[in-house]
Amino acid sequence: MARVKVLLTGATGYIGGTVLSSLLASQSHHIRDISFTVLVRRQEQADKLVSSRVTPLIFSGLDDLELLERVASEHDVVIHTASGFHTASAEALIAGLRKRSADSYYIHTSGTWNLSEASLADLDKDDIIKLEEELQAQRPFSQRATDLRVMSTVAGSRVKAHIIMPPDIYGYGTGPFAKTTPQIEDMARDALKHGQAAYIRNEDGIVGYVHVTDLAALYVVLLDRLLDGDEGVSASGGIYFCSAGTHRWQETTERIGEVGSRSSHLISAVTKAISIDEAAERWSGGNVRDVRMGYCSRFNTKPDKAMDLGWRPRKDQRDWLAWIETSFQAALKSQENDK
Ligand SMILES: NC(=O)c1ccc[n+]([C@@H]2O[C@H](COP(=O)([O-])OP(=O)(O)OC[C@H]3O[C@@H](n4cnc5c(N)ncnc54)[C@H](OP(=O)(O)O)[C@@H]3O)[C@@H](O)[C@H]2O)c1
Incomplete structure (x- = not known):
């Protein structure tokens, strides 16, 4: 099989940097040969990230939608960690993946703030996307709008979308740039x-809270299961909670x-x-x-779906x-x- 190509945004950030270093450290046979393209804004960032498996590409930012679409179309998987709030970039990345002739995966980063206006009973519902729709109809919120656009943009296509929804994140990140969240x-x-x-x-x-390395481990487990061809996982898509405690x-x-x-x-x-x-x-x-x-x-978002993948916070x-x-x-x- 051809080497899987993964595009990552936000590699200089707290989450993205930790996700990249965790993926590079993974010994999974699905992941250890992956080559990564990382989109960065500055040459010194590119110089620090470049390696035999990481190709940095300098871009002007998430508003360069044409570039995002083109670059995404050249990759099998896109992991977007740069912002959960930037709807247009998520759409452009998915539009790129939609141009591919085979199945592809879009892994999005969101946050539980999207559900902070829900009741505790609402959070026990199975369909969190529907809950987000209901909340959005009452009071719009940009990070929630992005989740909904992600799901509507992949509908009817061969792109499978998976949204990771972290609660408060803590701990030192393992990427080369942003190490903490304030x-x-x-x-x-x-x-x-x-x-x-x-x-x-x-x-x-x-x-809820989750340590940033545990959060990154969820991206690794999810990607591993997707590349393993697990039909159940790829078809189910949707939202993954990852609280390790409250x-x-x-x-x-x-x-x-x-x-x-x-x-x-x-x-x-x-x-x-x-x-x-x-x-x-x-x-x-x-x-x-x-x-x-x-x-x-x-609220307490229970990480049942992540646990089903085999994710366990340490x-x-x-x-x-x-x-x-x-x-x-x-x-x-x-x-x-x-x-
Ligand atoms: N941190 C948390 O506690 C938390 C909790 C829940 C959810 N989230 C979600 O996770 C997302 C990322 O959080 P984070 O803590 O990893 O953020 P971060 O440390 O500030 O990192 C953001 C990354 O995205 C890049 N980026 C941001 N805006 C960009 C733009 N307009 N164009 C190009 N690149 C851009 C940054 O690049 P530069 O290095 O060039 O600036 C950096 O690599 C948040 O937006 C939120 O939706 C975060």
Whole structure:
């Protein structure tokens, strides 16, 4: 069989970099001979990524739809990790794959924020795409719009779409560029700025988490199963959840308070209840909806479909709790560097 060609976007990013390094490390006989094309924006990124199995291609960005379509048409698989919010790039990549005469696979990166406005009962539904349609009809959201466009663009074609929907992601990435995502470090920085960690009054946000290397392992398992020709997997498509556990935001901020007061960097271990408007000002440039989606939702997305593929997260609650401490130390360091 000809060498499988995979196109990856976002290889310099947190998720994409970790996905690429995990794929390159995979010993699966379906994956170890794959050659990858990675789309990057700068020469120095290309210089760092190039290898015997990785061919970087410099492009102007996700708005170069003509290039995305053409390059995708030259690959068997596209893994899009650059953005879950950029609908036009997802469409263009799928349009490229649609030009191929054989079956091809499109693996998309989305996020559970898309479901933050759903009820807990809704999340037990089997058809998450339908749930996204219902939510979208009530209140449009761009990352959700992209998922829906992905599914409608592959309909009736030989392109099979698989959407990976991570919850909050944590841990050090293994790619050569972006190593972390800022969420917890930003919370710690905010606590340092105000002398006390804060949570949103009268809200009890509970959301999932997954370590970035466990998330990347799901892309590897999924690709392996697709290339193995597993009809059940390729035909089912759809959405894959990958929560390895859940955290309560209030407890997470309490831990920041504990870590900070233990080292005398915060005035108190006691956390402060603030209004949602104040939280939006402090954490999200005044965007109340973003804060509501990120910190006030209560949900647990169960990774049953990922587990059916054989995916098993290796990191657990201890790693998550240790990450809060690591993020606090990183915030402290960046505060000291800013002085
Ligand atoms: N991080 C999380 O906690 C999280 C959680 C759930 C879902 N997600 C989803 O995952 C996506 C990626 O997250 P991430 O944390 O990996 O992001 P990231 O670390 O910021 O990486 C983004 C990657 O995409 C590239 N990129 C972004 N915009 C681009 C554009 N307009 N043109 C070309 N390349 C572009 C960046 O290239 P440069 O290096 O050139 O900037 C980088 O390689 C998010 O958009 C979201 O939908 C993320």
